[in-house]
Amino acid sequence: MKSLEHIAARERVLTGIPASPGIAFGPAYIFTKAIPRVEERELEPQEIEPEVERLRRAVEKSAKELNKILLFAQKKVGDAKAKIFEAQIMVLQDRILLDTVVDRIRSELRNAEFIISDEIGKYAHLMRAARDEYMHERAHDMEDLKNRVIRNLQQEKLVSRLEGTFIVVSHALTPADTMILSRNHVLGYATDLGGVTSHAALFARSLKIPAVVGLGAISREAETGDPMIIDGYSGTVIIHPTEKRRKEFERRRERLLKFEAALAPLRDLPATTTDGHTVELSANIELTEELDYCVVQGSQGVGLFRTESLLIGRDDFPSEEEQYLAYKKAADRIYPNRVLMRTFDIGGDKVAPEMAEEANPFLGWRGIRVSLDQPELFRDQLRAMLRASVRKNIGIMFPMVTTIDEVRRAKKFVLETKAALKSKHIRFDENIQIGVMIEVPAAALNARSIAAEVDFLSIGSNDLIQYLLAVDRGNALVARLYKTFEPSVLTTLKYVINAAHRERKWVGICGQMAGNPLAAPLLIGFGIDELSVVPAVLPEIKKIIRSLNYARVQQISREALNIRTAEEVEAHLRKFLKKEIPDIPLDGTQIS
């Protein structure tokens, strides 16, 4: 009896932001990365030499990473600023330091993380104690270096450790973490930080793995091995659930799965309203592994292929040939439908080979800016895309465009690449469609002149909203200010859609907003031509579109434009949708 009480008392319920739907049960695995936690561990004598080898490999890997960063930094920020990486590399090659660490591992029988942390930490401490500001910065570099080596030590361990199935619990997860971990049997993700539209959350959705973010302190509350329930519909995580709680969630999971199953018959039908207005409903994908799922979900094509996922988990850029194979695979699988490929959108919070740190990455070197500055990378990618376009079902779009000049320069690259291919008699689609992502407010305001230069526009709502509202969607402190239905957002969307149509160009939307059940009627009413959503929500959105009357949603959208606050717009749309489609479960399944 006493032990039962003990178990019951340990149950803890945490509430965060639902980031990816689904319910899962399993043990927690605490994943640490940003500032690695160093545990002191005693070694058995037979563990010593493998431990030394593990250290050597981690140091080697760290040096390789840093050399790459150094090259990038020298090119982008100049030799002077790049020097900090040079210093870090020199420290990694410090024989005395490494010998000391190895000697200590052997004599103290303690793990590499602990010893390296202690050794580098000693110097960092001395540097911090100096009066010189320059030395304080060096202390920072040394801490950074220490964390890099420890991270490389622990990543090796991570792969071998993640045997079995886990709910990954972490302070924060980068898209790369989410991806790399998903190669194991991950049941769910629960993080302290993060907003619903962070890329890690998008990744979890694509992978159909339940995720809850913004939980505050779950990485400290839970321990590896703790039984947990994660509910990605409501944003609830339960540590040490009682038997009663477990049963309750099992019933809930069954109910929700039944609703999802009821959507299946819609999968082969077009996204046409009751009065015959058809929009294109396509899917966003990160990886070619998602293509089958995307077809199964009844997608008409791919409205956004995030090609930067090809960079995940590697420290160099994929060759033209590697890219060609991936793009061709997508085009073949989706044929006769279309795949819109976005050129690398690196920088910001996206997956990037490590580069020089930027104080303001979202206002920094990302998207088309990177491509235009790296002509060789850009040409490789364009060649790969063009070569994959022989079935005439590929479109190319450029991210993070701000000015017409960028559009023209990017188009010039396409023309030059076409000419180069032609001179070598390599086949491609002469009339390949070229589009621009509307994500930067300046591009939205300039939408008409941009539309005049290209074949289509695609609104990237996540970035557009965060730039319009000046809210970092991954920052838990302000994430609540990120409101999809802000009147300023609505006005901008309507403006962009009209601008494209005036130039007789089609316009789509591929941000998270497109997959929001409340937003679908609004966007269709505004006249959007294409919605590209995560494959997981595609059937639900199709059901909504097929239940709508176009004339009626045009009316509803006009009304929405006259409402003054985000909350009232949302209430307006919610009321409308509840009345039109009473069986759509709006509560708890979506965050607007």
Added chain:
Amino acid sequence: MIECEVTIKNRTGLHTRPAATLVKTASKFKSDFLIFKDGMEINGKSIIGVMTLAAEQGSKLKLRFQGEDEEEAAKAVVELFESGFDEQ
């Protein structure tokens, strides 16, 4: 064992580049090379150690060389300090 004192002459002090030059030079010799400053004792063949000294222009360091080639080592290292690490 050879002990001697040197003064940092170059403008930027023992920052990264001169520190690297110092370590590189000292590592050519078999002798142990220690640097003393403000109660700190640092292995002169370790870049992280030398960087930690935070030795700015004008500061004085005590150097100690010990080993079979201590004389040659001391000569080469002191020369570096004298020349201000060729950084003017």
